[in-house]
Amino acid sequence: MTYLAKPKFHHPELPKNALGYTHRDYEGTVSTLCAGCGHDSITGAIIQACFELSIEPHRVAKISGIGCSSKTPTYFLGNSHGFNSVHGRMPSVLTGANLANRDLIYLGVSGDGDSASIGFGQFAHAIRRGVNMAYIVENNGVYGLTKGQFSATADRGSKSKRGVTNTDNSIDLAAIALQLGATFVARSFSGDKQQLIPIIKAAIAHKGAAFIDVISPCVAFNNHAGSTKSFDFVREHNEAVNRLDFMPSRMPIEIKYEAGTVEVVEQHDGSKLALRKLAADYELNDRTAALGFLQQQAAKGQIVTGLLYVDADAEDLHAHLKTVDVPLNALTEKDLCPGQSALDKINAGLR
Amino acid sequence: MPTATPISRVNDFVIRFANVNGSGSASANEMFARAVMRMGVPVAPRNIFPSNIQGLPTWYEVRVSEAGHMGARGGTDFMVAMNPQTFDKDIAGIEPGGYLFYDSTKPYPASKFRDDITVIGMPLTAICNREYTDPRQRQLFKNIIYIGALTALLDMDVKVVEQLIGEQYKGKDKLIGPNIKALHIGRDYAILNLQCPIGLRLKNADKVGDRIFIEGNNAAALGAVYGGATVCAWYPITPSSSLADAFTRHCAKLRVDPATGQAKYAIIQAEDELASIGMVIGAGWNGARAFTATSGPGISLMQEFIGLSYFAEIPAVIFDVQRAGPSTGMPTRTQQCDVISCAYASHGDTKHVLLFPEDPTESFEFGALAFDLADRLQTPIFVMLDLDIGMNHHLSKPFVWDDAKAYDRGKVMTAEELEAGKEFGRYLDVDGDGIPYRTYPGTHPTKGSFFTRGTSRDRYAKYTEEGAPYVDNMQRLMRKFDTAKDLVPRPLIANSGKPTKYGVIYYGSTAPAMDEAIAMIEGRGHALDRMRIRAFPFHSSVNSFVADHDFVFVVEQNRDAQLRSLIVNECAIDPARLMPILHYDGTPITARFIDKAIGEHLDKLKVKTMKVTS
Numbered sequence: 001m002t003y004l005a006k007p008k009f010h011h012p013e014l015p016k017n018a019l020g021y022t023h024r025d026y027e028g029t030v031s032t033l034c035a036g037c038g039h040d041s042i043t044g045a046i047i048q049a050c051f052e053l054s055i056e057p058h059r060v061a062k063i064s065g066i067g068c069s070s071k072t073p074t075y076f077l078g079n080s081h082g083f084n085s086v087h088g089r090m091p092s093v094l095t096g097a098n099l100a101n102r103d104l105i106y107l108g109v110s111g112d113g114d115s116a117s118i119g120f121g122q123f124a125h126a127i128r129r130g131v132n133m134a135y136i137v138e139n140n141g142v143y144g145l146t147k148g149q150f151s152a153t154a155d156r157g158s159k160s161k162r163g164v165t166n167t168d169n170s171i172d173l174a175a176i177a178l179q180l181g182a183t184f185v186a187r188s189f190s191g192d193k194q195q196l197i198p199i200i201k202a203a204i205a206h207k208g209a210a211f212i213d214v215i216s217p218c219v220a221f222n223n224h225a226g227s228t229k230s231f232d233f234v235r236e237h238n239e240a241v242n243r244l245d246f247m248p249s250r251m252p253i254e255i256k257y258e259a260g261t262v263e264v265v266e267q268h269d270g271s272k273l274a275l276r277k278l279a280a281d282y283e284l285n286d287r288t289a290a291l292g293f294l295q296q297q298a299a300k301g302q303i304v305t306g307l308l309y310v311d312a313d314a315e316d317l318h319a320h321l322k323t324v325d326v327p328l329n330a331l332t333e334k335d336l337c338p339g340q341s342a343l344d345k346i347n348a349g350l351r
Numbered sequence: 352m353p354t355a356t357p358i359s360r361v362n363d364f365v366i367r368f369a370n371v372n373g374s375g376s377a378s379a380n381e382m383f384a385r386a387v388m389r390m391g392v393p394v395a396p397r398n399i400f401p402s403n404i405q406g407l408p409t410w411y412e413v414r415v416s417e418a419g420h421m422g423a424r425g426g427t428d429f430m431v432a433m434n435p436q437t438f439d440k441d442i443a444g445i446e447p448g449g450y451l452f453y454d455s456t457k458p459y460p461a462s463k464f465r466d467d468i469t470v471i472g473m474p475l476t477a478i479c480n481r482e483y484t485d486p487r488q489r490q491l492f493k494n495i496i497y498i499g500a501l502t503a504l505l506d507m508d509v510k511v512v513e514q515l516i517g518e519q520y521k522g523k524d525k526l527i528g529p530n531i532k533a534l535h536i537g538r539d540y541a542i543l544n545l546q547c548p549i550g551l552r553l554k555n556a557d558k559v560g561d562r563i564f565i566e567g568n569n570a571a572a573l574g575a576v577y578g579g580a581t582v583c584a585w586y587p588i589t590p591s592s593s594l595a596d597a598f599t600r601h602c603a604k605l606r607v608d609p610a611t612g613q614a615k616y617a618i619i620q621a622e623d624e625l626a627s628i629g630m631v632i633g634a635g636w637n638g639a640r641a642f643t644a645t646s647g648p649g650i651s652l653m654q655e656f657i658g659l660s661y662f663a664e665i666p667a668v669i670f671d672v673q674r675a676g677p678s679t680g681m682p683t684r685t686q687q688c689d690v691i692s693c694a695y696a697s698h699g700d701t702k703h704v705l706l707f708p709e710d711p712t713e714s715f716e717f718g719a720l721a722f723d724l725a726d727r728l729q730t731p732i733f734v735m736l737d738l739d740i741g742m743n744h745h746l747s748k749p750f751v752w753d754d755a756k757a758y759d760r761g762k763v764m765t766a767e768e769l770e771a772g773k774e775f776g777r778y779l780d781v782d783g784d785g786i787p788y789r790t791y792p793g794t795h796p797t798k799g800s801f802f803t804r805g806t807s808r809d810r811y812a813k814y815t816e817e818g819a820p821y822v823d824n825m826q827r828l829m830r831k832f833d834t835a836k837d838l839v840p841r842p843l844i845a846n847s848g849k850p851t852k853y854g855v856i857y858y859g860s861t862a863p864a865m866d867e868a869i870a871m872i873e874g875r876g877h878a879l880d881r882m883r884i885r886a887f888p889f890h891s892s893v894n895s896f897v898a899d900h901d902f903v904f905v906v907e908q909n910r911d912a913q914l915r916s917l918i919v920n921e922c923a924i925d926p927a928r929l930m931p932i933l934h935y936d937g938t939p940i941t942a943r944f945i946d947k948a949i950g951e952h953l954d955k956l957k958v959k960t961m962k963v964t965s
Contacts, residue, residue, distance in 0.1 A: 029814075058800060061637065061792045074802055074814065081792035082802040083636060083663075085629070086655050092584075092626040096633025096641060097792070099582045099617040104637075104793050122629070125622040324613040328581040329638035329791060333758050335615055336579040338605045340752045346573065347749040350563035351388075 018054040026051045028078040033068055038190035038216030039138045043075045045193050046107070046136075049200035050077060060105045061097055065090040065119060068145055069111030069138035069216075077107075088119025091126030091135070095317070098131050101327040102318050105204060106133040113143050116152035116171045123173070127180040127209045132316035134203040135211045137173055138190070140218035141229035148221035159226030174308060175294045177211040178287055183314030184210035185290070186307045190217070199307055208314030215303060284310050355448040355467035359550035362392045362417035364428040366501075366551075369441045370494075371434050373405030379494035380411035381744070382515050383501065387415055388564055388746065389511045391556040395421040395863070397743050397939060402589070402679045408437045417558050421746060422864030423739075425941040429551055431497060433475075438463070450549055452497070452504070471545055473500055473537075482536060492533040499537025506548035508555060509538060563711075563749050567740035568644075570711035571670055572597035573750065574718020575642055576605055579758050580668070582641035583618045584630035586649065589682050590738040591672035594644035595620075624649035628656040628667070635666040636803060638763070638791035640722045642668035647676045647689045650696065657731055658697025661828075662805045664778075664787070666725035666732075666761070669693075670718070673737040675937045684937025685738035687859055690913035693733045694887055699806070700825060704835050705733045705887040709862035710740060712747040713885075717840065719752075726761035728835055729789060737908070739860040739939045762788040769798040777801040777812040778824060785831030832888055839886035842893060851878035852901040855949065856893075856929075858884040858914060860939060861906050867942035868949070875946075877953040879904075887917060894922045897929070904949050906932040908940050 014022040026047040031040050050060065057079040064070035066087035073082040085093045094108045108126075115123040115137050126135070141154040148161045155170045174187045184206040188196040196214065203210035215229065222229045283289055290309045297304045324331075358364070366383075370376035377398065384396035395414040401407035414424055432441045432453045442451060447467045453459075455472025464470050475496060479489040495516075502509045513531055520526040541547055572594050575583070585595040599618055606615045621627040627643040634641035645653070650671055660667045673689045675681035693705055704724060706717040714736055721732040762782075764775055769790070775798065778787050787810075790799040801812035809820040857865045862883055872879055882896045882903075897903050897918070905915040912931035919926045932948045934940040 056796060058796045059793050063633070079797055079800050081790070081800050083633075084802065084804045085632075086659050089625060089629045089656065092621070092629025093633035093636070095619070095626075096582060096584065096630035096635070096639075097637040098633075099619070099630065100634040100637035100639030100641070101791075101793065121622055122626055125626060129619070318617075321617050322612065322614050323617050324608060324611070324615050328615070328617060328634075331579075331581060331615055333579060333756075336581065336606070337577050337752070337758075339754045342605060343577075343750050343752050347561075347563050350565050350749075351559075351561075 017051055019056060021051065021054070021057070023047065023051050025079070026057055026077055028073070028075040031072070031075045033071065034220050036219040037068070038140065038218070039069055039072050040075070041190040041193065042136065042138050042196070042214055042216055043072050045190075045196045045200055047076045048193070049197050049204065052197070053201055053204060055105060055204070059103075060107055061094075062107045062109065063090050063094045063097060064109040065111070065114035067111040067114050067143070068140075068218075069109055070114060072138065073107070073109050088114050088117070089122055090114065091119065091122035091131075094133055095126055095129065095131050098133065098317070099323075100329045102132070102323065103327050106131070107204070108133050108135040110135065110137050112137060112139040112141060112151040112153040112173070116173055120152070120171070124176065124180055127177050127182045127211060129317050130181070130183065130209050130315060130320065132207055132318070133209060134200065134206070135209065136200070136203075137211075137213050138216045139173070139213055139229075140216050140222050141227065142218050142222040144218050144221055154227075154229070158229070159224070161221050161224055161227075172294065172298065174211065174213040175291055177213075178291050178294070178309055181209075182211045182309070183208035183311040184307075185309040186211070187213040187215070187303070187305045189215045189303075189305055192305070195305065202307065202310075206310070206314065208311070208316050215305070284308075285312070353448065353467050353469050357450070357469050357550045358428055358446065358448040360428075361552045361554050362415055362556060364415055364551045365424050365426060366413045366415070366429040366431065367427040367441075367444070368411040368413075368431040369434045369437050370409050370411065371436070372401055372403050372407045372409040374433075374494070375491045376409070376433065376494045377411065378519070379498050380413070382512065382519065383498050384413045384744065385515055385564065386507065386511045387413065387553060388559055389515065390508055390553060391559050392417055392553060393419045393421065393558050393746055395423075395743075395746065397423060397739065399938070400683050402683045408434050415553065417556050419558060420863065420867040420942065422862075422867050423939040423941045425943045431501070433497070442468075450551065452500070469549065471504065471549070473497070473540060473545065478536065478540065482533075492529070495530055495533040496537035496540075499534040499539075500541040500545070501537075502534070503538045503541035503547045504545065504549050505551055505553045507553045509534070559746065561749050562746045564744050564746055565711045566593065566742055566744055567708070567711045567714040567736050568594035568672060568742060569597040570747070570750070571644075571708075571714040571718040571734060571736060571741070573601055574715040574720075575668070575722070576601045577715070577752055578640065578719030578722035580640045580642050580722060581616050582631065582634035582639045583616070583643070584621050584627040584634075584641070585619075585644050586621050586624045586627050588624075588646050588649055590674050590742045591644040591646050591649070591670065593742060594670055594672060598644075624652040625656065628653040628660075628669070631667045631669075632656055632660050632665050635660070635725070636663075636792070640666070640668070640726070642670060642721075644670040644672065646672050646674050646682070647692070650689055650692055654697045657703070658699055658701050659805055660731045661697065661701045661703065662699065663803050664729040664789070665803075666722075666729055668721045668725050668732050668734065670734045670736060672741040673735065675935070681937050683738070685860065685908065685939055686935055686937065687735070687737055687861075687908040688910075688913070688935070689735065690907075690909070691911070691916060693735065694917055696731075702832050702888070703731055703733055704728060704839060705735050706840065707735050707858040707885050707887075708740065709859060709883065709885075710745050710747045712750065714740060715750050720840070723759040724835075724838060727759050727786070727838060728831060729761060729786065730831070735859060737860050762786055764788045764790050764794075764799060766795045766799075769795045775799050776810045778808065778827070779810045780827050780830065783830075784834040785827050785829070786834060787827075836888045836890055839888070839890070841890050842885055842896070843883045844892070844896065845881040845883075847873070847878035847880050849878040851880055853877070853953065854880040854882060854896060854900040854903040855906060856882045856884055856896070856903055856914070856918070857906040859908075861908060864940045864942045864945055865906060868945035871942060871946035872950045872953070875950045875954060877950065877957070879949070879953075884914065887921075889918065889921055893918065894924070897922065897924050902928045902930055904930045904932050904952075906934075906940070906945060906949075908934050910935045
């Protein structure tokens with residue numbers, strides 16, 4: 001129903017947050033993604049997280065790269081400025097924006113193609129620098145907009161919709177983020193809002209580079225058995241390249257599970273996902289242990305989700321650069337221009 | 352006695368130092384150039400250096416010209432040959448009647464030398480070995496010793512050099528004495544053992560005035576400080592790195608809050624040029640004045656982002672310090688070879704604003720102006736320096752700033768205006784100049800937000816893939832580019848005293864050589880009107896200048912006549928009317944080259960005309 005304008009009316013008694021805004025005030029335009037896309041669930045989680053945090057919507061800058069995931073900032077926070085930038089380059093644009101105005105909240109939205117392939121370098125360096133941001137990767141292991149190529153997060157041995165086996169090793173963005181010094185690292189699942197919303201809230205509240213890898217199945221191109229992002233593999237779809245515009249109409253995936261247990265979730269289309277809830281004694285502030293744990297569980301074929309690491313005392317890039325408290329974009333010629341008297345001295349020193 | 356008459360000139364010659372890279376010669380040679388300036392004699396030094404830290408040949412050329420010719424001249428009158436690797440070639444480059452100064456510790460056979468030059472040998476290595484035991488000192492003081500010898504050979508004011516040594520080592524005072532001692536070791540040896548002075552002399556004059564001595568990169572960086580840049584993102588690349596370094600130094604002095612020690616700027620050394628320009632665009636989008644400094648290869652890498660900046664209409668300033676390319680080697684040589692790649696940078700239909708400073712003074716002025724233009728036009732602005740302007744010291748007019756001047760932040764709608772109900776359409780041409788209003792992120796809770804994209808949007812920034820809104824937007828961008836024609840620095844015209852059918856167009860670092868060449872061309876009996884282009888898009892006076900002449904020479908430092916192509920393309924001019932004069936071997940263009948190329952061409956025309964009339 002993407003051609004329909006979103007209706008503006010709403011229930012008069014919708015709950016309001018501390019600022020008097022309802023959930024609707026955090027929405028954007030109607031999604032143009034495939035019905036049932038995991039990304040729409042993440043959009044919903046971001047809306048809910050911002051509503052619950054009582055953030056002024058216009059104080060968020062939402063920045064993305066290119067791809068299905070990078071389209072989503074249009075679908076939430078309609079009163080925020082958004083920037084659909086260049087493929088793989090969200091981190092640099094966000095870094096620059098953050099330098100210009102330290103007072104806004106920076107939400108970076110990216111995908112696995114955007115961050116693990118073309119933008120792997122920018123992902124790494126923005127994390128290294130400790131840019132104050134919530135960096136969300138909507139990770140489906142596949143290129144959606146170009147119709148189903150493997151991305152760099154697709155696991156070795158997994159099969160594409162066209163039946164090709166991936167022979168390249170996969171990149172675990174959460175593990176890399178840990179290694180690069182991210183001060184907040186989490187992984188979640190688009191179908192698990194109960195887990196995801198609090199993680200997003202915590203990431204926004206975190207001062208420093210917060211990274212969230214959200215597994216978000218692609219209902220159009222990675223929804224078959226043989227894929228590690230979606231267990232159901234339907235062989236006849238591999239051949240259906242000419243029917244690609246036909247999308248199954250499905251509801252977003254929702255699951256619930258108990259702490260300390262592994263859940264095998266059967267998605268509504270029949271694909272499965274093994275999810276392991278972290279043990280209660282998991283140490284949140286041990287970077288090396290977190291890395292080891294991620295790798296051990298990955299070897300068993302399990303996907304670790306939850307908040308993996310946090311440094312509560314993190315410093316951000318502005319602290320490293322010792323920039324003024326006032327946003328740089330608010331400084332005027334009075335603050336910035338040393339004037340003719342300083343120039344006279346400079347001239348004198350050059351003779 | 353040499354077979355050619357030894358050159359005898361006062362305050363008008365070229366001295367060239369041939370050294371080994373990394374031997375510490377550069378600072379001694381620069382001190383020599385400064386001493387000439389301090390004597391009130393205009394001087395133009397040029398560092399010709401390899402892509403190397405230690406070991407390869409390097410030259411430092413000092414043009415002394417009381418008449419004020421600051422372009423490269425070509426040829427060498429006095430060669431200080433300190434590099435055995437290039438000894439033969441260096442000797443071959445001396446003008447007939449010129450002078451060779453060399454280290455005579457190891458004797459050379461007479462066949463090594465030419466019989467039409469004056470050969471001056473001084474056992475520098477032997478002197479250093481006698482005076483110093485530390486090998487590093489032997490090397491470093493050798494440079495000061497030959498400067499000392501030069502003061503005697505050229506009859507210089509030695510006090511000036513002593514004073515410079517004092518200034519150079521201010522704060523490291525224990526180095527002053529040994530350096531002055533070395534200076535006098537060289538000077539005394541020369542006075543006692545060599546024929547002093549030679550035919551080339553330096554005499555005190557008063558032709559420098561209030562001019563300053565600075566590199567273009569340093570000046571451009573200062574321009575960025577004065578222009579209000581707060582964000583600098585860059586990636587190291589010769590010959591632009593010193594621009595970012597200078598910005599860092601200037602900011603540390605001029606932009607730190609004395610009370611809190613906090614910085615009113617942010618400088619990021621990015622992971623590559625893509626990230627540099629991405630950060631600049633992010634900061635520009637968010638209302639800060641931001642720039643990057645790079646060279647041709649960086650421009651190539653930035654192409655996609657430059658297009659986004661053009662279409663999404665985000666202010667950005669790019670300093671392109673041009674060099675020959677690609678890869679290593681020629682990158683330490685100068686060229687004007689990025690004109691087209693910047694003017695039409697990126698995919699889709701794009702056109703960009705370029706500024707062409709001629710020297711450090713204009714690098715400062717345009718460096719500051721670029722930020723006003725970027726905000727006013729909401730587009731990338733390129734400041735096109737080159738290695739010659741950027742990395743060499745030039746004697747330039749002092750910097751001037753109007754303290755009453757306010758920054759032009761362009762069309763930015765405020766929260767108050769939005770609140771008052773003023774209509775906001777991000778890509779709406781309300782004033783007919785093609786420039787829309789923008790809002791900074793975070794301005795108003797419910798009004799003025801928009802989603803930034805490349806092309807797929809209408810006048811209100813709403814997503815659309817329809818053809819008509821795309822065309823509408825592209826037409827508006829053209830109107831905006833037309834608006835730029837009257838905002839950028841205008842071309843400067845210098846008409847010949849006599850009416851003439853011929854003109855010349857030139858730009859950037861060609862200016863000093865052109866200024867000198869014009870007198871030489873006039874000396875051949877020709878008249879030539881001159882136009883120095885200072886920006887693209889071209890002002891309408893470029894069309895009329897070409898129209899007013901039978902044909903116009905276009906002098907450039909690249910192979911493909913890039914500015915000429917731009918003129919042909921943008922002004923719809925018959926290419927036959929624009930005669931390319933091209934210099935692109937990596938050395939700065941010289942007056943001799945221009946005089947020969949243009950002068951000989953005009954000589955032929957003159958001969959033809961006479962034949963017709965006879």
